[in-house]
Amino acid sequence: MTHDGYSPHPDPGAVVARDAIAWRAPQADGPLRAELTLPGSKSLTGRELVLAALADGTSTLVAPLHSQDSARMIDALRTLGVTIEESEHTGPYGPDLVVTPPASFRGGAEVDCGQAGTVMRFVAPLAGFARGDVRMTAHETALHRPMGEMIHALREVGVDVDDGGNWSLPFTVRGHGHVRGGEVHLDASRSSQFVSGLLLSAARFDVGLHLIHTGRRLPSIPHIDMTIECLAHRGVRVERPAPNEWVVAAGPLRAKDVAIEPDLSNAAPFLAAAMIAGGTVSVTGWPAHSTQPGAMLTEILHDAGARLHRRGGVLTLTGSGVRAFDVDLSAAGELAPTIVGLAALADGVSTITGIGHIRLHETDRIRALVDGINALGGDAQELPDGIRVTPRPLHGGVWRSHHDHRMATTGALIGLAVPDVVIDDIGVTAKTLPQFAQLWRQMLSEGATA
Structure with a gap:
């Protein structure tokens, strides 16, 4: 066990x-x-769970991955007030998931990311929409994983983050119910998840997002392409004015039923x-x-x-x-x-x-x-x-x-x-x-x- x-x-x-x-x-x-x-893709399951939580109605994820990382993401979103239920339809590896966004994300909670980097980097921006404090932590074997760049970026878009000066987990997001957004300079050399995490929530920022990667290299570019494709399926256009720049306008995300590869x-x-x-x-x-x-x-x-x-x-x-x-x-x-x-x-x-x-x-x-x-x-x-x-x-x-x-x-x-x-x-x-x-x-x- x-x-x-x-x-x-x-x-x-x-x-x-x-x-x-x-x-x-x-x-x-x-x-x-x-x-x-x-079973389904871990990367796609995590992204689609977050997008469904931000959408303008109920979405169904068909054949999602059921694993520890998926469970961590589901628990994190439920902690913030998202309703996630198992569908009556069950595939060979578990049931489909029905996701209904909350009227407003709630604070006064703790998110345990376990070992899941996607939960750390994807949920932290989402926590900015909460009304109240959200403490982000992780399993002791994952506290070393880089989060300083994400903390810096969140502050640039107007999120109040209390990290005790450590630039790492655990930290507290003091949510005010909305995120301003705007221009962000970010070094994502150590993880493309910093880019994906911000892009996933960007359309819900007050003024959208203009993200500029400042590092010399960018690993795992296909994962960023995956994020952009998932957003496009929900009606969010990501513009690319330059190879290391992404622009997302503020706007709604469509509720959508999605089959996971x-x-x-x-x-x-x-x-x-x-x-x-x-x-x-x-x-x-x-x-x-x-x-x-x-x-x-x-x-x-x-x-x-x-x-x-x-x-x-x-x-x-x-x-x-x-x-x-x-x-x-x-x-x-x-x-x-x-x-x-x-x-x-x-x-x-x-x-x-x-x-x-x-x-x-x-x-x-x-x-x-x-x-x-x-x-x-x-x-x-x-x-x-x-x-x-x-x-x-x-x-x-x-x-x-x-x-x-x-x-x-x-x-x-x-x-x-x-x-x-x-x-x-x-x-x-x-x-x-x-x-x-x-x-x-x-x-x-x-x-x-x-």
Whole structure:
């Protein structure tokens, strides 16, 4: 059982130890032949929940993700007075959600963001609309995540923020029922979520928003494109006078029923599994067009030697080993753990760059990946903005998750080819995919071929 009340499906490889769920990663017995349907996108679910809370009527989210991060967002919005109910319609991974905005957002409350960066960055601007104080806090493992730039930006648009001079969580938003808005200069080099968080609420600001990114680099641009596309579906136009500028006029957001795409980044370890074990893995519901960073998987995995094709909404990967590769993941840093895991099993030296910002995720993912691979006998080298991996014969051992869902799934991926790899806490996958262990074994048991 995790701290957030999620109990992952009982699994024969799981051993409960203290609060963690240690899990022996199963090896692949042979080439795979599996087809999977995955739950909805975490990124889209979070954005659509916020937009529905700001809309001019009731919206329904069809096939949303039900996970720890989603639960944190739902709890945060309910705390501010938003009504979120489960629909009678239930899909394979849970019910649709019906969201009704409040007449006015309420204060006098505390929002616990858990480990969810999206809740920290998306709800903080929303709290400015509340009437009364809203205290923003998080799990102790997430208090280090950058919030100083967001605090600065909120003050520039007229939000009263009391952070005790620490420029970090926890802090209190002293809501006055509205947010002035206006021009903001923001350095979003450490997280594109600062941009998305402000854009999501911008149309409800008194005078809209003119946001200017002042940093030298901007990571995860597809996530900003995703935010802009979600806003467009609700009638909000985001103008781009320059590459690092966004302008949103004040106005209403349309209530709308929205179908959530499958989480393409969560598909990464499953697709990569066929490259390590051989055979094919198919993912249903793969969109023809998507702003999700996971859409880049087709190009990235092709360059690493996979064959992919999409037909009738089903993406199929056929694999027979991993070819050494060099890749810049500045637009899709969330894919880095899976891609680094593949590099550890490639046929030559691979270099993954453009991922310096992932040091500031649930853990320092660069250091965690390097330490994890090297602890199993590999040769991973930390670079200023990435990782270089020289394949070596790997052996079993404990793979540390560091409270990070993507670290845990990378351990499972390596464990397909390396015996006796034990992930110290598979329960952390509940953050974005509570069914991970069950789906992983399903892929192996139902899809393995002799």
